[in-house]
Amino acid sequence: MKYNRKPESGTMGSQKRKLKTKPLLLLIGILLAFNIFWFIGWLIPDKPKQTDEEVASVAGKPITREQWMTAMEKEVGRETLLDLVNEKVMAVAAEQYGIDVSDKEVDLEMALIRSVDGRSHSGQDEEKMRQKIRSNLILEKVLTKDVVVKDGDIKKAYDENVALYNIQTAYRTAIIVVPTKDEAKQTIEELSKGSSFDVLAKERSTDLASASLGGDIGYINDSTDSIDKAIVEAASGTKENSTSDLIALSDGTYAVIHVSEVVKGQSFKFKEVKDHIQREIALGQISQTVSPEAFWKEFDAKWFYGK
Known part of the structure; x- marks a missing residue:
């Protein structure tokens, strides 16, 4: 039969080389199988935590994870989600209107807030505070982009309030x-x-x-x-x-x-705060207060709590 044929002498070297590759092929096969099993395991989601899991107890009566999460959502969930949506809306508005907010501008606003009402930072994470200021600056720039303020009025406002820009x-x-x-x-x-x-x-x-x-x-x-x-x-x-x-x-x-x-304290020169003062004056000329929510419809914002 065919598989009982002796190899010709000219094929002996080739046959030996093939025999030497078997361990390598076996190793490749094992690694391939391992990768397949790992990929399948990665696709399978982790088992979700049970909502009736006990996270605390009082006098032997349990407090479940579901009760805890529900209480947290009622306490801070709405406000937290509102902040996240508004930040995203303002980020989209910045792209739409070609508005940029630099770190230097955020630094200035942080310094002015610390000077006037530094205690408002209590309990506030620094990075979250900076993000809120950035979003607010975008909103102010969108609202005042078409408002004209004379340079003379800006300089006058600076001269009358120069002490505000000498930060302790x-x-x-x-x-x-x-x-x-x-x-x-x-x-x-x-x-x-x-x-x-x-x-x-x-x-x-x-x-x-x-x-x-x-x-x-x-x-x-x-x-x-x-x-x-x-x-x-x-x-x-x-x-x-x-x-x-x-x-x-x-x-x-x-x-x-x-x-x-x-x-450390610092003093800001007129050119450093000119844009800030211009926005303040322009905002004073707007007859009504506008919040980020006013842009939700324009940028198709939706959230868990409805319209």
């Missing part, structure tokens, strides 16, 4: 307020041993507004009048990423502060 040094500060000096000393000792400022603020600070934010009170400077002056003075004498000694407050309580960031 600001300190991103967190505080822990306690009733007694001994508690303040104990707090400082625990911090020196590595305890988390954020956690201690939530656990023991009597300043409830900041305690829920890990003690964060945003940016303060020498002109901040909504907080005890002793805290402002202590912040100005505390290095960046450092914790203060105990601070005696005017109401008889004590505080410890942590300064996470020091933003």
Whole structure:
């Protein structure tokens, strides 16, 4: 039969070479099979977490993942989604109208906000704050792109408000307020041993507004009048990423502060703020307030909560 034929002498070298390739072919086959199984596994989605999974319990009564997620959605879901949609709408508007917002413009707005109302940053993530400012700048530029403002009016507004553009040094500060000096000393000792400022603020600070934010009170400077002056003075004498000694407050309580960031003061010249002032004047000439939602229909925005 054909498969019993002896190979001719001229084919012996070729046959031997073929025999030597078998281990390589076998290895390739194994790797191919492994890749196929891996690809199939990758296509199969992970098993979803069960909605009745217990995430906490009180007196033996469970709180399920579904209850937790539903409560979170009711608490912050609508506002969070609204911010995301508006950011996307403004990004599309920027493309549509050929509008650009530079990092330098965002930096200016951040500096002006810190100067006027730095405490509004409390509990705010820096990057999210910058994104909100960027979206707001796009909105302002869209609304004022056809409004004409005379250069003389812009210069006059600058000269009359030049103090607003001399920005003081600001300190991103967190505080822990306690009733007694001994508690303040104990707090400082625990911090020196590595305890988390954020956690201690939530656990023991009597300043409830900041305690829920890990003690964060945003940016303060020498002109901040909504907080005890002793805290402002202590912040100005505390290095960046450092914790203060105990601070005696005017109401008889004590505080410890942590300064996470020091933003050096600066003065802005007219040419640096001219566009900002022009927009402010132009916005004042618009008879009604316009929000990003006004552009939803134009850019076909839809969301979970309906129209």
